[in-house]
Amino acid sequence: MKKTPRPKAYHNIDFLNGPSARPIRLLSELLEPQQQLRREGVKDTIVFFGSARFKSKLQCSKLLKDLTIKLKKSRRKHGNIQQLIEDARADYRMSQYYEDAVQLSKKLTQWTQTLQQPFRFVICSGGGPGIMEAANKGAALAKGRSIGFNVSLPFEQFANPYITPELNFEFHYFFMRKFWFVYLAKAFVMFPGGFGTMDELMEVLTLVQTKKLRKKVTILLYGKDFWSEVLNFDALMKHRVISPEDLKIFRIVDTPEEAFTHLVKELRSNYPLETASS
Secondary structure (H helix, E strand, O other): OOOOOOOOHHHOHHHHOOHHHHHHHHHHHHHHHHHHHHHOOOOOEEEEEOOOOOOOHHHHHHHHHHHHHHHHHOOOOOHHHHHHHHHHHHHHHHHHHHHHHHHHHHHHHHHHOOEOOOOOOEEEEOOOOOHHHHHHHHHHHOOOOEEEEEEOOOOOOOOOOOOOHHHEEEEOOHHHHHHHHHHHEEEEEEOOOOHHHHHHHHHHHHHHHOOOOOOOOEEEEEOHHHHHHHOOHHHHHHOOOOOHHHHHOEEEEOOHHHHHHHHHHHHHHHOOOOEOOO
């Protein structure tokens, strides 16, 4: 009686999803994005990092209005609603960063469309909501393409609707996702954010400081008030854990116009390009 052979190893789903095949899965997250990015002609990127929690001014103002109406209709003081209103006011203030990211991404995408070499400096984000969404949205408003490097998480993490479908990736491994952020990047724009943004910022700064990243990259920290409050670089220098030279790795900017001007100047200097009109 003829016995059915076991499936070939590369058809064995239980094996491929098991611990023994982890190196294969890691290679897949290296090689499959590489193939797709080459197919789409992507040469390099401008990466936007920042909080996933920020919303647009329109969303924040609507929520604030709804909560205020709800509180007025209440016949007694409602502590929970009052706290929600305070939170909504704070979110509204921070929504300016969302709007600035949209504007900066749009301006950069419009600029790249003037270059003779196609698909240079494509806008890239982590693919989720907040600043990530704003970056992809700005590129879409300029009718340009943009990349989303999403990651699967235990809680809800969804790809925002503004990513170019052919450039919409989802990773399992954080460090493979980080590899693709850094490998293609010629510039980083670090908007305010939490643990994830801090992690990404410090990793990029460390790579440049230790010269593991040998190509020329421009690093902008967006939002002087935020970064000056949450990170004390002067104290790090005072305690001699960084040097004065390390402070030259990045620049702090405060407006889309300032960020755009500096990025274009640095990119033109580091990677000379001709424009379509030149």
